[in-house]
Amino acid sequence: MTQAATRARAGDRPSDRLSDETLLKWLSDMQLIREFETRTMQAYQQAKIGGFCHIYTGQEPVAVGTIQSVQPDDPVITAYRDHGHALARGMDPRACMAEMFGKITGCAKGKGGSMHMFDRPHHLYGGHGIVGAQTPLGAGLAFAARYELEVLGTGKKRVCLCYLGDGALDQGAFHEAQNLASLFGLPVIYIVENNGYSMGTAIHRHTANHEHLLDRARGYGIDAVQIDGFDVLRIYDEFKPFADACREDQRPGFVNLITYRYQGHSMSDPQKYRTKEEVERFKEKDGIASLVHHLMSSEDEGGRGCLSEDEWKQMQREIRERVMDAVRFAEESPEPDVETELYSDVFLNPMPHLSPIRDYVHGAPNPLLADDA
């Protein structure tokens, strides 16, 4: 991360030490997610995207603020509302959009879909469709990191970010994962993206004692914090030291990150369970608008004064063009070839008679691994 001494400010919050350049990049990252999701919804309505599709709009500061608080090679794993994490991690929007279009140029060659975004070069271990299933996996990624360090003697101290929705708080898998993480001292941070709803069920109706979620994690001996997730700088200020400590001490953490999704649960949600007023109220706290305001305000006003109205418009234009390009790319890309792709990527070591139907094969190389020799 660039530390432009020239523009660094004198405050004592960690984010005060970030350069203007860095903050502008984060704004751009968040706006990319928002624009991407807008086009995703459009494409879905045009039936170019199928299946279940969950929109990240409103939660952008969470993915960007937390992912920017760790190293690019720290493992990251999340649930099915995963486009934001993929983009925040650095996945090419083309590969992300093409995946949803079911094209061979997608990050999973069109075999995963919206809920299963994987990016090995960016250490994104999925996109997982089963609520809570990624949480034992998060423990396993942390286990592997620690094993590498202590047994193989080749690694460094890493910390895994494992995201889950508030609905996953209720899954047994998550409780098993927390117990294992604490028992084994695994550097995994469980980040609950608490948007107040598990599909159409508000949190007070789906999880017991919901006002005291931190106590649960602490019951497992896991250090826990609550963070307001509407302001990316605030997330960074509170999450960065927390993540640093989990990395340093090689132990788990739990974060109740308060956020809100603007769209329905998935693309087919009439949203009868909440009012328009509630949605509007949360939009007033919008994380992109507030960062724009901060970057535009003068230093006297407590801002950065590093972004003009025109520059912001220009940034939005460029992002729009980048996303349009991703849509065009997805549209123009070929579908996976049935002959080679249906029966490939099932086994790394295929052999005869694994199936009574036909033999498995090796298909096209994954587009994200093209540079992997």
Add this chain to the structure above:
Amino acid sequence: MIQYAVDLPEIDFSYAPPREGERVIQFREALREAMSEEMRRDERIFLMGEEVAEYNGAYKVSQGMLDEFGPKRIIDTPISENGFAGLGIAAAMAGLRPIVEFMSWSFSLVAADQILNNAPKMLYMSGGQWGCPIVFRGNDGAGGQLGSTHSWCVEGLYSNVPGMKMVIPSNPYDAKGLLKTAIRDPDPVFFLESERMLGDRAHVPPEEYYIPFGQARLAREGDACTLVSFGRPVNFCLEAGEALSGQGIEVDVLDMRTIRPLDIDAIVRSVQKTNRIVVVDQCWPFASVASEVMAQICEHAFDWLDAPPVRVNTDDVPTPYAKNLEAAYLPNPEKIIRAVTHLVG
């Protein structure tokens, strides 16, 4: 992260030491030897499960391994199958080579989401980015009067899922060679042992050897009928074969050794000679491996059959506790003899 292991193991399958010899050890020791040899070779391998370390294994399979490899590689877990199965799966994605022991495959049902949804599908869902080189192993099958919940045969249920390999050894020699291959294989392997056989003793060569997947062993030769089985009931087939021989009926006994891949070629070859087939399977009959073998034999060797294929499965009820009921429920040599004499007679 750890160097990702998509490289295929270079294994010399052509080396097969003699099956007869001086050194006689138990089935459990053969399993232990396989794991220990591989763990000495590759530091990425670790063993995880309930009671595997300090207790020396609930069934003493991992006895002494904690002393040799230490607590970072022989890892006791809480009773948390879904949790530690998932942990192992991600560790495998990240480049390690976990062996996850289920005290019994019966208990793997609470880990069904991880072992069926994640391990065998990760490579596909990620478009070839992440495989899952993991071995799940443990006791499978009834016979110890453990009642309905503890007597699962998971092969019928689990082998329905594409993306995993499934191994079911019937004797100590094969157990060692097959487990070593399982550990080296880069795909998820479900390795099914039997508590009833862990004390079985046989010659196991002390040297390293590997048995390839998908190659059945012709354990007994004859031309009257083909007996196809895997795991513990192979031994019932051999007993039946011995008894039938006394009546002048000689049978082929094929020990499949792996269910996925399934060496259908060997079965077809045998049926072309015998024109009759009995499949012996310790799972329930409906949608079982036996059903699959019968379906495949109808597809591939229909014209060679002189009679409809016959299956000997467990009875189609939950596993009973009472000794006599359980005995009546399981496949046994008598049932196999009856099936063969009916077919041949």
